[in-house]
Amino acid sequence: MRALLLENLHPLATTLLRTDGIDVTSRTGALDEDELGAALAGVQVLGIRSKTQVTAEVLDQAPDLLAIGAFCIGTNQIDLTAAAERGIAVFNAPFSNxxxxxxxxxxxxxxxxxxxxxxxxxxxxxxxxxxxxxxxxxxxxxxxxxxxxxxxxxxxxxxxxxxxxxxxxxxxxxxxxxxxxxxxxxxxxxxxxxxxxxxxxxxxxxxxxxxxxxxxxxxxxxxxxxxxxxxxxxxxxxxxxxxxxxxxxxxxxxxxxxxxxxxxxxxxxxxxxxxxxxTPHIGGSTEEAQEAIGQFVATKLRDYLLHGATMLSPNLPPLALEATSGSHRLTHLHRNTPGVLAGINRVFAEHDVNIEAQMLGTRGDLGYVVTDVAAPLGPEVCTALRTMPQTIRLRTLS
The missing domain is CATH 3.40.50.720 (NAD(P)-binding Rossmann-like Domain)
Known part of the structure; x- marks a missing residue:
């Protein structure tokens, strides 16, 4: 995976993401809409602070983007609804500074x-x-x-x-x-x-x-x-x-x-x-706060990318998840309409997939199902799930 970090984020964020095998590119300042859209080609993770504006138009140019980390308190610089509609998780640091x-x-x-x-x-x-x-x-x-x-x-x-x-x-x-x-x-x-x-x-x-x-x-x-x-x-x-x-x-x-x-x-x-x-927007600009923010948001991004955890995300249904232990995990973000969970499990049953654990969370119009199964999923199972009319984003994590 590739990550783009903007606006002088604390080096600890880079260290934590690289520890998990993510290729990190850092830039010092903010980018305008055109620059950001071009820079997100092939990028799965975006890290920003308060000045970079992530609009629906920017997100339309970033089909590979999986998650955005706002390394600050607020998220009004991000179109949270547009991100959710594209299956992109957002995380921020509401307490760290x-x-x-x-x-x-x-x-x-x-x-x-x-x-x-x-x-x-x-x-x-x-x-x-x-x-x-x-x-x-x-x-x-x-x-x-x-x-x-x-x-x-x-x-x-x-x-x-x-x-x-x-x-x-x-x-x-x-x-x-x-x-x-x-x-x-x-x-x-x-x-x-x-x-x-x-x-x-x-x-x-x-x-x-x-x-x-x-x-x-x-x-x-x-x-x-x-x-x-x-x-x-x-x-x-x-x-x-x-x-x-x-x-x-x-x-x-x-x-x-x-x-x-x-x-x-x-x-x-x-x-x-x-x-x-x-003062130049320095309320949270202490070395202690920036280190705490770097650790908090980078950890949330890592837990989402590796395990599917969405706890404290302001735009996706919140699920607290631990690492899988020998199972294969699949996450399914969808429109929250009646019968989606039954449809997902019907697909598993039709393809003889044994469910070891499953968790569902909802937030408004969104539903989020995380399923652990015993064996790797074949392409026909993923295709069936991905083509469900309610599906927003399907991810296989292991």
Whole structure:
């Protein structure tokens, strides 16, 4: 098998895949749609981070592709439905860089609340500007978390340890940790929070979530952070409220349009604003997080390629599978209609194939059957299964 890894993935990913006999090619930056489609010829495994866009058009040019690894939290850069329809499994790392993002958020909250960016800039300009004006402790102040998922919950616990009061808003029902309080609306959160931080996911419904109306409702002198997705915030509105003095500061790590490669030019209306921290999408960019992500996603890819395991895949039915022990394994991804499993087993029975173990999982319109049999399958069995009208992809693993 061949793998193409883009966007400076941790070397551990390459090591793990090569250990299992996969031929790995690595490139440093992202590829645009045309470049990616051409590069995927004869490739079974694609590894990316957040900048490479894997569209249905790209997938149409990659008939050999079996799996995509998103070496990051989000998967909105991948057309998950189109991948599933073509029998391509997707894996990501929803937990591996959580701590790194949380630590960056805490560092920025402390820096903005103490106006460290302004004081640092003054000293670099040769001006001694010692003053307590506008500087505050975080102890006793209220942190408002929008999106109480893996990152939001861990940030909640650590912020509370610093003495902050924590409130949060999430469209889904979430259990509050520690003394955090769940509020019933975003507006209610904006009324009470001294610090507002966004940790929402990349679903299309979150586009434009935070704009001028929301900034206007924030408390005077509060600070704003976005370490989630660039398209959820109207940054022109943020600029206006920073310049007007309504907001005391902001920290932004993600942008609607981001450069593809390290060293490329960066443009934003947020540049040169006072007490604004801009970072180049580095929330999860620590050596510890990238190593953990490399290990997690590469292991998921390996387990799928070798054993058919799909646990934690965001686009295929989840099955936790172990390695076969002397059996021959076949995986069958199909449209989830009545009678598919019976049809598969009818084919086995007609060809005198003895089933040693079998597992079925479903997710919406998809079904996934993994079958262990005693002897290798003949071509006539595979042909019969592959030509079933519900079949999306058939794989023989041993």
């Amino acid at each position: 959580t701590r790194s993002v949380v630590e960056l958020a805490l560092a920025e909250i402390l820096s903005l609340t103490r106006r460290m960016t302004v004081l640092d800039k003054a000293l670099h300009a040769g001006v001694w500007d010692k003053s307590a004006d506008g500087a505050h402790e975080v102890r006793g102040r209220t942190l408002g978390i929008v999106g109480y998922g893996n990152i939001g919950t861990q940030l909640s616990v650590l912020a509370e340890a610093l003495g902050m009061s924590v409130v949060f808003y999430d469209s889904a029902e979430k259990l509050a940790l520690g003394n955090a309080r769940r509020l019933t609306s975003l507006d209610e959160l904006l009324e009470v929070a001294d610090v507002v931080t966004l940790h929402v996911d990349g679903r299309s419904g979150n586009a434009g979530l935070f704009g001028p109306a929301q900034f206007a409702k924030m408390r005077p002198g509060s600070v704003f952070l976005n370490l989630s997705r660039g398209f959820v915030v109207d940054y022109a509105g943020l600029r206006e409220h920073i310049l007007s003095g309504h907001l005391a500061g902001a920290a932004v790590d993600v942008y609607p349009v981001e450069p593809k490669r390290r060293g490329d030019a960066f443009e934003s209306e947020l540049r040169e604003l006072p007490n604004v921290i801009l």
